[in-house]
Amino acid sequence: MTVLAIDIGGTKFAAATVEPTGTITAKLEMPVGPDPTATLKDIVARIVVPGLISEEGLTGVGIGSAGPLDAVRGTVSPVNISVWRDFPLVKTVAQLLPGVPVHLAGDGQLMALGEWWRGRFKAGALLGIVVSTGIGGGLVFEGQPHLGPTGNAGHIGHIRAGEGWEACRCGAVGCVETIASGPSMVRWALANGWQQAVEPTFWAGRPVDARALAADAKRGVAVAVEAFDRAAGALATAILTTAALFDVDNVVVGGGVAAAGTTLLTPLRRAVADQAGLGFLRRLKVEPTSLGRDAGLLGAAALALGRE
Structure with a gap:
């Protein structure tokens, strides 16, 4: 039941593997760099590897992204990442992890949801x-x-x-x-x-x-x-x-x-x-x-x- 969590911000990307109990078993952060798509692929490749977790061990991916976004189409257009306009974020991650369901929401929404699930609110x-x-x-x-x-x-x-x-x-x-x-x-x-x-x-x-x-x-x-x-x-x-x-x-x-x-x-x-x-x-x-x-x-x- 391990899932991959990805947090897309204006200057950094973070990723973590998380158990159903809320335990984070591995975590990485990377600066966005001039090519955010390359950064995304890199951070997924670095965390979904033997020794951290294999692709076969994942049951889902959750992504929180700076917006605006289109949750129906799975695209994002973060105001502070100018090269991503209608970027197919869900499709890109799904191609990196074939067969693993990918879910998308806004970063603020998921910060609030995280507080509800594992925090004090x-x-x-x-x-x-x-x-x-x-x-x-x-x-x-x-x-x-x-x-x-x-x-x-x-x-x-x-x-x-x-x-x-x-x-x-x-x-x-x-x-x-x-x-x-x-x-x-x-x-x-x-x-x-x-x-x-x-x-x-x-x-x-x-x-x-x-x-x-x-x-x-x-x-x-x-x-x-x-x-x-x-x-x-x-x-x-x-x-x-x-x-x-x-x-x-x-x-x-x-x-x-x-x-x-x-x-x-x-x-x-x-x-x-x-x-x-x-x-x-x-x-x-x-x-x-x-x-x-x-x-x-x-x-x-x-x-x-x-x-x-």
Whole structure:
């Protein structure tokens, strides 16, 4: 009953083999690189080998991908992977693993599902948010992921959060992602006078400055603090819009930027409290992921296993 879980992000791919108990038996992460298709094939080949698990031992594959996606056709068009437009992700993985069923959902949806299955959020309606290179989201109602007809339900990164803000790579203007994603926060901070104290690290050939920005915000550097406050305000708007529509009980926040911990969560909770009006919105709880970087992989495994 071992399944393969794959997590497709804007800058990294992760894969894991997972047992029905939720035990991860092997795990790999790789930077996307200039050819994401080659990266996908490489990570599958590296993990599905004798000594980790053979192809014959797999009963299913679950994939969580940054979106948008088309779950019916099995294609993905991640905003932050420009060379993948209507990329046949399900077909590609199925060709790599003939005869093994392949299931696809959004990365935010599967992060939420992972939290439901193996984390601490197991009642009512749950909204999961991935704050990273982009902003992903997903909903789980009483253990069932709400995917929508195309698989894009809960895609809160592309809710419009205000007027007069920058164009989003999705083609719209003022999306939450243009304010609250890691690269957007860094871009705004640099444009408003932030001078990074340390040289950036690199992932997939791209500078990763969000950690440095978070460190400066934690130290009280004003422009860095404001960048996180702006992000928190935009995220709160998206959270409360979603909660008003779906009567959400809990919000769980994961992703690379969310690793900043209270540097993001404190202003986010404050912004949610400030913006909430109706009583059922004021009861909303916003918490960090209890599974860390494994939440999306465990959600992908749950999808493949058909678990609630």
